[in-house]
Amino acid sequence: MSIADCVAKLVATGIVSKDIGEEAMGLYERSRGEFGRTMGPAQADAAAALATAKAVEAGARKLRNDTAKQAIAWANAERRVLEHPKGRAAGLMAMLTRDLWETGGENVATKAEVVSAQLFRRFDDALRKLAPGILGQSGQQIASVRNMVREVFGVDTADQVAKAAARGWTVATKEAVDRVTAAGRNMPVNENWRLPQLWDSLRVRRFSQEEFARAFKAEVERGGLTLWDRDTGRPAAAGRTDFVLERAYRDITIGDSSSKAFAPEQRTFQFTDGEAGAEAWLRLSDQFGSGENILGMLTSHLQRMSTEIALAEVVGPNHGAIMRAALPLLREEEAGLSRLQRMNPVRMLESRAVAERTYDVLTGRANAVDGPLMQGLFGGLRSINVAAKLGGAVISAVPGDSVTAALAASHVGMAPGRILSGALREIAGGADSEVLAARLNLTAHAAIDFAHGFTRFTDEVAGPQVLRAMANVVIRAQGLAYWTDLMKRTFSMEFLGHLADHAGHSLDELAEVNRPLANFLDRHQISAAEWDAMRAGKGLVVEGATFLDIEAIADRALAEKLLGAIIEERAFAVLEPDARIRAVMTGGTTAGTFWGEMVRSATMFKSFSVTMIATHLMRIATQGPIETRFWNGAAFVLFNLFAGAAAIQAKSLLAGREPESMGSAAFWARSGLQSGSLGVYGDLINASSSRTGRSFVSDLAGPVIGVAEDVARLSSVQLRRLMEGADTTFGAEVVRTLRRYDPGTWYTRLAVDRVLFDQLQTLVDPDYRVSFRRQERAARRDYEQSFWWAPGDVIPRGAR
Structure with a gap:
């Protein structure tokens, strides 16, 4: 009996599933080809049949085990949904992302970050050498990344950086596959997880189907590629090659072209080992995939792996089925809500609809683009606005993050000054601290930011590649990415030092010695026995400072539990939008559709405000007795007022104005907008009229309305003035528009304004003197300010 007949009989009798049967035949064909390189036909066939039989036996056992794990996962999910004290929506959301009510328990978003840090640590040293600078990767870095690909395929490049990166990548991806398999995912036995395959639908659309097929056929002829026919579970026969390539082209251009973390089926394109396969992968990726951004594609893929692992471990191996079963429980609860409820x-942050959208964000389904042309247009406008408006965001972030980090530290019983002094030490010795942070499993390397844009504004950076690059350069050049990474690292490391300082106390003793720290352990469901296990290991001593060493915790699950708890507290120290906030801000709309793009435009830059509501304001409103909430709220308002005031004064100086008088109620009202309630977006409100000349409404409404207003000023308004016989102001409006979209940073913008745009205005605007003096009068009237570098002056007045 042939192997095909044996497998068919096993499927027909129900001993194995159809999926396992198909996987078995795929493994047989592939194994026979591999054994055929060194054996005769009969020996290769026998060896392949034996390997397939073993895999089928293991697959049947694993299928039963995976089914049991899925049943356990559903029982756990149902319990968490039904038993959450704040309702079923809160229970399901607490499984997906950080619990608003801080009742404890694992969630997917935090677990994904924990897993990500562990996977990236496997090749952190190599990533450090390959990480891009402000302007991207150097030529040598790009060459080393390409050599890394060759090393993964088994080619010796003599590039030591590439060798280390390839070893780390191989270890990380194997660990990821082993982990998701252990969680109960039924993995295809013949899949090759060596490198992801990301085929960019926009790139592929530039070529005809014939050109696409010709490129892949050329690699087949060179021996670097095998086409796999998923209908037959075998390499494509000569007569089906055109059909297989036509289907692949159609799937990429009109279907889901994203590279899934763990593909559910055999890939169409199987690259061979050795130089031929490596060069085929590189050539086709250059033409149809990630281009030069291989590092970004690889780090992005590893993060998707981390999220998929977290979904399998926290929700269940078949998390989609569990979500489909859980959502009706929420619908049933919501049907009984009163109008007031x-x-x-x-x-707004917790409902069945938000839970469903949050799941879509986590799985990547929310990243689907319906209309690439519209998404490119509107996304490009958003990226232009990021580059034009966030050049000074770090000036708002420094005082704002200092306050939120201090409040977060105080909440866990840590001295707020410890965070600020730690940040100063980090600035002085950042390179060593980055290595230490990786050693402590606290952060993945900043190369991750290169894959996605900067995490604080990742949803705003979109559109054509050149505009995305411009926005990322501005964000990195002004120091915002560096500052955020520094503050996250500082908070986490100082927290581990704080834990080490109290490692000599049992949980009962902590309740007396440091009640907020004991509350932290209780809030994250860390028992007395678990705390004893965590503090049993030897601390890590660096330059006289002792840290609780997460690597010294023998139980991996316990170590991850502590790391996840630290990450959740860090979310209060450095505010970044999570999956919940991204789900809320997009409203479930699809990118590339008209309404999807309008929603993304209207909510641009507003995620910080919603994140503040979901973190500090929720904590103030719900945690502790009423008097504690009152004093926490008072401290929040007071310190954020001071942070906002500091940011306003710094912005004034950087805009060429003297410090503003702080004696008016209006100043302190704007200080509140600047920091605690609106953060970076408050800066846009405060600065909108002073620099851009654009209306308050258009700045609030987003880039689409803003661009419409600019077009009106450059067209219809000028046409009306011409028909009325008045002088047109077209030249002046052009200069104002160019100034508005100048992608400068806080340390270049004033000089560019005075030396370039002001001088251009003198050439095209006959009323330029009136315009400049109007700005000076407005500063004196509204803010009692004078200019140290006035509009129209080529050099500062103090330098004359």
Whole structure:
């Protein structure tokens, strides 16, 4: 009996599933080809049949085990949904992302970050050498990344950086596959997880189907590629090659072209080992895939792996089925809500619809683009606005993050000054601290930011590649990425030092010695026995400072639990939008559609405000007795007022104005907008009229309305003035528009304004003197300020 007949009989009798049967035949064909390189036909066939039989036996056992794990996962999910004290929506959301009510328990978003840090640590040293600078990767870095690909395929490049990166990548991906398999995912036995395959639909659309097929056929002829026919589970026969390539072209251009973390089926394109396969992968990726951004594609893929592992471990191996079963429980609960209950503002952050959208964000389904042309246009406008408006965001972030980090530290019983002094030490010795942070499993390397844009504004950076690059350069050049990474690292490391300082106390003793720290352990469901296990290991001593060493915790699950708890507390120290916030801000709309792009435009830059509501304001409103909430709220308002005031004064100086008088109620009202309630977006409100000349409404409404207003000023308004016989101001409006979209940073913008744009205005605007003096009068009238570098002056007045 042939192997095909044996497998068919096993499937027909129900001993193995159809999926395992198909995988078995795929493994047989592939194994026979591999054994055929060194054996005769009969020996290769026998060896392949034996390997397939073993895999089928193991697959049947694993299928039963995976089914049991899925049943356990559903029982756990149902319990968490039904038993959450704040309702079923809160229970499901607490599984997906950080619990607003801080009742403890694992969630996917935090677990994904924990897993990501562990995977990236496997090749952190190599990533450090390959990480891009402000302007991207150097030529040598790009060459080393390409050599890394060759090393993964088994080619010796003599590039030591590439060798280390390839070893780390191989270890990380194997660990990821082993982990998701252990969680109960039924993995295809004949899949090759060596490198992801990301085929960019926009790139592929530039070529005809014939050109696409010709490129892949050329690699087949060179021996670097095998086409796999998923209908037959075998390499494509000569007569089916055109059909297989036509289907692949159609799937990429009109279907889901994203590279899934763990593909559910055999890939169409199987690259061979050795130089031929490596060069084929590189050539086709250059033409149809990630281009030069191989590092970004690889780090992005590893993060998707981390999220998929977290979904499998926290929700269940078949998490989609569990979500489909859990959502009706929420619908049933919501059907019984009264009209008043439906008006609860918390439902903006927690409901069946938000849970469904949050899951889509985590799985990547929310990243789907319906209309690439419209998404490119509107996304490009958003990227232009990021580059034009966030050049000074770090000036708002430094005082704002200092306050939120201090408040977060105080909440866990840590002295707020410890965070600020730690940040100063980090600035002085950042390179060593980055290595230490990786050693402590605290952060993945900043190369991750290169894959996605900067995490604080990742949803705003979109559109054509050149515009995305411009926005990322501005964000990195001004120091915002560096500052955020520094503050996250500082908070985490100082927290581990704080834990080490109290490692000599049991949980009962902690309740007396440091009640907030004991509350932290209780909030994250860390028992007395678990705390004893965590503090049993030897601390890590560096330059006289002792840190609780997460690597010294023998139980991996326990170590991850502590790391996840630290990450969740860090979310209060450095505010970044999570999956919940991204789900809320997009409203479930699809990118590339008209309404999807309008929603993304209208909510641009507003995620910080919603994140503040979901973190500090929720904590103030819900945690502790009423008097504690009152004093926490008072401290929040007071310190954020001071942070906002500092940011306003710094912005004034950087805009060429003297410090503003702080004696008016209006100043302190704007200080509140600047920091605690609106953060970076408050800076846009405060600065909108002073620099851009654009209306408050258009700045609030987003880039689409803003561009419409600019077009009106450059067209219809000028046409009306011409028809009325008045002088047109077209030249002046052109200069104002160019100034508005100048992608400068806080340390270049004033000089560019005075030396370039002001001088251009003198050439095209006959009323330029009136315009400049108007700005000076407005500063004196509204803010009692004078200019140290006035509009129209080529050099500062103090330098004359």
